[in-house]
Amino acid sequence: MMIKQFLTKRNYEVRIAHTLNDGLNHLNAITPDALILDNNLPDGMGWDVAKSLREKYPEMKITLISAYELSNDTKTRLDHSIQVLEKPISLVEIAQHL
Secondary structure, three states: OHHHHHHHHOOOOOOOOOOHHHHHHHHHHOOOOEEEEEOEEOOEEHHHHHHHHHHHOOOOEEEEEEOOOOOHHHHHHHOOOEEEEEOOOOHHHHHHOO
């Protein structure tokens, strides 16, 4: 909610999904300019879908947030166009990637 409040105050339209499935349903309805994707969600890992999202939405800015340090191999498989931020993160850091 802090991220939503921070971005809304900066005139971003923010939609929240609490699961990968809900997020993918949002993406079927709208195509956002940017996506902030948590890595650890109740129904899967964000990095599992990040690369396919990059292929489907090549112009969308994708930022993956993870509490786990991702290996260089995982980061390479994700694609250099997907920004990875490791927790703890700051709100300013998120805004810099949009």
